[in-house]
Amino acid sequence: PPKYRHEATHFLSWTWGYTVSTVRETLQSWLDTEEGTRAEDVFLFMCFFVNNQYRILVDKTMMGADVLGATFENHLLRIGRVLAMLDTWKRPTYLTRIWTIFEQSCAIRMEIPVTMILPPAASSSLLQELQKGTEGIFHVQRALTQVDCMRARARSLEDEQLVKGFVGSKIGFERVDQMVTTFM
Numbered sequence: 001p002p003k004y005r006h007e008a009t010h011f012l013s014w015t016w017g018y019t020v021s022t023v024r025e026t027l028q029s030w031l032d033t034e035e036g037t038r039a040e041d042v043f044l045f046m047c048f049f050v051n052n053q054y055r056i057l058v059d060k061t062m063m064g065a066d067v068l069g070a071t072f073e074n075h076l077l078r079i080g081r082v083l084a085m086l087d088t089w090k091r092p093t094y095l096t097r098i099w100t101i102f103e104q105s106c107a108i109r110m111e112i113p114v115t116m117i118l119p120p121a122a123s124s125s126l127l128q129e130l131q132k133g134t135e136g137i138f139h140v141q142r143a144l145t146q147v148d149c150m151r152a153r154a155r156s157l158e159d160e161q162l163v164k165g166f167v168g169s170k171i172g173f174e175r176v177d178q179m180v181t182t183f184m
Contacts, residue, residue, distance in 0.1 A: 010043075011081065011107075013085065014046070025120060026117050029123065034115075076112050077110065086117070098160055102167060105171060
């Protein structure tokens with residue numbers, strides 16, 4: 001129905017490896033704690049629902065670094081906000097995936113506001129760790145700054161090569177690692 005369709009208010013940066021329950025719980029937790037945000041006013045750009053997966057995976061007609069960079073950056077500029085969904089703060093899958101590292105670096109470079117969100121159990125664990133003081137803070141910092149886009153993976157080798165090709169030729173691997181590490 002038309003009332004459920006609207007311009008995206010947030011780009012959701014996430015990984016395909018998350019369970020449906022992790023995605024649902026994390027988004028619900030964010031909605032419950034984000035003051036002034038109502039579910040009926042939030043419209044997510046989530047690749048799973050927006051990209052034509054058939055053309056990307058089967059036809060392979062929507063591939064190429066030119067399409068990748070221009071399309072992705074246009075989406076970010078149009079939407080203007082990113083929700084970065086991590087599964088945990090302890091060695092998050094998010095920081096081992098080339099797509100999410102790429103998305104994060106683009107948002108940082110383009111000065112698009114990014115909000116990090118976690119599932120409820122991970123949020124509680126993070127707060128407990130931070131309550132340990134200096135030791136806990138350093139532990140969290142070490143866990144969230146392990147970024148190495150050269151070692152990051154994608155679902156398919158073709159995807160991985162595509163994104164790494166773009167990163168290597170347009171931004172630089174070390175620069176991406178540094179940007180994401182500093183942001184985290």
